[in-house]
Amino acid sequence: MDENGLREVRLTDPEIAAAIAEEERRQQDSLELIASENLASRAVRQAQGSVLTNKYAEGYPGARYYGGCRHVDRVEQLARLRARQLFQAEHANVQPHAGAAANLAVYLAFLKPGDRILGMNLAHGGHLTHGSPVNITGRYFEAYSYGVDRASGLLDMEEVRREAALIRPKLLIAGATAYPRRIDFAAFEEIARAVGAILMVDIAHIAGLVAAKLHPSPVPHAAVITTTTHKTLRGPRGGAILCRRQYARRIDQAVFPGLQGGPLMHVIAAKAVSFKEAQQPEFISYQERVLENIQVLAEELRGYDFDLVTGGSDTHLLLLDLRSKDITGVEAEQLLESVGITANKNAVPFDPRSPRVTSGLRLGTPAITSRGMGPEQIRLIARLINEALACRTEEAALGKIRQRVCELCRAFPIDQVKKVPAGG
Numbered sequence: 015m016d017e018n019g020l021r022e023v024r025l026t027d028p029e030i031a032a033a034i035a036e037e038e039r040r041q042q043d044s045l046e047l048i049a050s051e052n053l054a055s056r057a058v059r060q061a062q063g064s065v066l067t068n069k070y071a072e073g074y075p076g077a078r079y080y081g082g083c084r085h086v087d088r089v090e091q092l093a094r095l096r097a098r099q100l101f102q103a104e105h106a107n108v109q110p111h112a113g114a115a116a117n118l119a120v121y122l123a124f125l126k127p128g129d130r131i132l133g134m135n136l137a138h139g140g141h142l143t144h145g146s147p148v149n150i151t152g153r154y155f156e157a158y159s160y161g162v163d164r165a166s167g168l169l170d171m172e173e174v175r176r177e178a179a180l181i182r183p184k185l186l187i188a189g190a191t192a193y194p195r196r197i198d199f200a201a202f203e204e205i206a207r208a209v210g211a212i213l214m215v216d217i218a219h220i221a222g223l224v225a226a227k228l229h230p231s232p233v234p235h236a237a238v239i240t241t242t243t244h245k246t247l248r249g250p251r252g253g254a255i256l257c258r259r260q261y262a263r264r265i266d267q268a269v270f271p272g273l274q275g276g277p278l279m280h281v282i283a284a285k286a287v288s289f290k291e292a293q294q295p296e297f298i299s300y301q302e303r304v305l306e307n308i309q310v311l312a313e314e315l316r317g318y319d320f321d322l323v324t325g326g327s328d329t330h331l332l333l334l335d336l337r338s339k340d341i342t343g344v345e346a347e348q349l350l351e352s353v354g355i356t357a358n359k360n361a362v363p364f365d366p367r368s369p370r371v372t373s374g375l376r377l378g379t380p381a382i383t384s385r386g387m388g389p390e391q392i393r394l395i396a397r398l399i400n401e402a403l404a405c406r407t408e409e410a411a412l413g414k415i416r417q418r419v420c421e422l423c424r425a426f427p428i429d430q431v432k433k434v435p436a437g438g
């Protein structure tokens with residue numbers, strides 16, 4: 015990937031250079047099926063590795079607390095403009111260091127400690143920062159959760175309505191981290207309005223699909239939208255907030271000086287580059303291939319008798335319930351890692367096992383699609399997953415699977431990230 019870019023690191027710090035080089039090899043030689051990961055382009059990584067890391071720019075364009083900000087001002091203005099255009103939003107803040115920071119800024123903007131929030135249950139696919147008891151959001155606010163229907167695995171909008179009417183939260187949160195189906199933002203809007211709650215939608219996972227208009231946008235429905243920039247959106251690791259004009263000042267104040275100090279201008283430059291990439295027609299066809307690939311993966315895995323939570327997917331990810339395969343999530347994760355397939359264990363709704371063990375596995379197609387893989391490769395990957403689980407203790411067979419994974423990876427080097435074939 016960046017062999018030459020490491021020359022200086024190698025001279026200064028051989029230990030770190032070695033770890034980076036080995037990580038690069040790991041990425042090259044393994045199949046990345048973690049649904050929240052992706053492969054940022056060289057352009058994004060160059061911007062992120064630029065001298066902009068040297069600059070302090072507390073404040074916002076035109077109103078900084080430091081001198082020498084004229085160039086970084088242009089960077090942030092472009093990033094904000096492109097974010098607004100990409101999502102047709104009235105206001106964008108591109109300074110949050112991460113998705114979690116974006117969410118915290120929204121809480122800071124709208125809530126006082128002890129206020130009530132209502133978000134999706136972490137154990138049903140929600141995110142830690144939506145009020146989990148182990149997170150600051152569950153400790154500083156009075157947090158309640160809604161979940162999915164036990165039989166269908168689908169979001170239970172009746173439960174959301176009931177809980178919202180009972181709890182009367184100040185903030186209603188929609189969005190998920192391990193939910194494979196579309197979320198009905200209009201229904202959330204209606205519930206929020208009925209109970210006088212502010213609606214926040216967290217599109218950290220699906221932002222790329224929303225930008226490509228392959229998932230309905232929450233922008234017309236929510237007061238405020240948070241996202242990461244590094245998942246399906248394929249930018250640098252970071253966060254962003256979109257909101258209505260009337261909340262712009264409140265959100266900006268919450269991010270800085272409310273929550274953060276100096277913005278990461280190098281990351282904001284990389285966000286701007288990724289937003290520009292996301293405005294290109296190739297980005298839409300990339301997202302279409304992500305969706306095509308997940309459909310092929312779902313169909314193939316169903317063919318091998320895997321149970322899919324909700325029966326399938328309308329996004330970039332799917333959730334396997336492994337109980338019928340007599341293997342836990344953690345065992346499957348470790349087994350697949352041993353053959354070069356990276357995925358994460360994940361609780362399934364109403365999981366009898368602990369979060370450290372789990373009964374599920376979450377799989378996503380964003381990263382392998384960025385490498386240019388299409389249906390033919392997906393069918394092979396599904397077969398290799400099935401074989402690995404079937405012969406889990408046979409070392410020789412697992413060795414052969416590892417070899418097939420390696421060959422597949424070599425045929426689709428990560429350097430090709432920009433040159434994905436049109437037909438996938």
Ligand SMILES: *Cc1c(COP(=O)(O)O)cnc(C)c1O
Nearest residue numbers: 112113114141190191216218219
């Ligand atoms: C990934 C994710 C986040 C957190 O993003 P970080 O950049 O890891 O802080 C927040 N919300 C949802 C729904 C996510 O999936």
